[in-house]
Amino acid sequence: MANAGLQLLGFILAFLGWIGAIVSTALPQWKIYSYAGDNIVTAQAIYEGLWMSCVSQSTGQIQCKVFDSLLNLHSTLQATRALMVIGILLGLIAIFVATMGMKCMKCMEDDEIQKMRMAVIGGVIFLISGLAILVATAWYGNRIVQEFYNPATPVNARYEFGQALFTGWAAASLCLLGGALLCCSCPRKTTSYPTPRPYPKPTPSSGKDYV
Numbered sequence: 001m002a003n004a005g006l007q008l009l010g011f012i013l014a015f016l017g018w019i020g021a022i023v024s025t026a027l028p029q030w031k032i033y034s035y036a037g038d039n040i041v042t043a044q045a046i047y048e049g050l051w052m053s054c055v056s057q058s059t060g061q062i063q064c065k066v067f068d069s070l071l072n073l074h075s076t077l078q079a080t081r082a083l084m085v086i087g088i089l090l091g092l093i094a095i096f097v098a099t100m101g102m103k104c105m106k107c108m109e110d111d112e113i114q115k116m117r118m119a120v121i122g123g124v125i126f127l128i129s130g131l132a133i134l135v136a137t138a139w140y141g142n143r144i145v146q147e148f149y150n151p152a153t154p155v156n157a158r159y160e161f162g163q164a165l166f167t168g169w170a171a172a173s174l175c176l177l178g179g180a181l182l183c184c185s186c187p188r189k190t191t192s193y194p195t196p197r198p199y200p201k202p203t204p205s206s207g208k209d210y211v
Helices: 002-026 075-101 112-148 163-183
Strands: 031-033 044-048 052-057 062-066 159-161
Touching: 002 075, 002 112, 002 163, 075 112, 075 163, 112 159, 112 163
Parallel strands: none
Antiparallel strands: 031 044, 031 159, 044 052, 052 062
């Protein structure tokens, strides 16, 4: 019963991480304009995501521009896009696979070992999905840090971490934690002992005494 609860907890955490990865990919606040320097303009907020860049005015008006050319994008942005999409697709596959192996589901009840293996396979796929999301967000964050501390970058062109980047880190952590908990439901190997041989039965005495 405790193993079933641990399995359910891992699935819920991994599922929440998958939802967080979708939200992080869709949000445009991967990096926000850094208000560093003497000449600070706070009338507008500039932020950029994986698919568009936006400008928010102090009046509440928001203008966004979708990135038109794929080949004109920075290689880091292209790789981050690919890794996030791969992580989301792997998470979707992991959900279907892990659902089949959940103890609270009716499918595959005849083979308990195979059912538990499906849950473990789903956990492994969740781990790979979380690693892809973690690499994508860490790579993008590293680029922000390098550009921020680069002396050649103008002060008015520096960015900091956005909310979507933190959401991606949280999503990767949940996917990794949930996948690890699902992997804990791995079936234990049972030790097989050889079948004991029956002892020969003594033959009944005929009742005659031989001299």
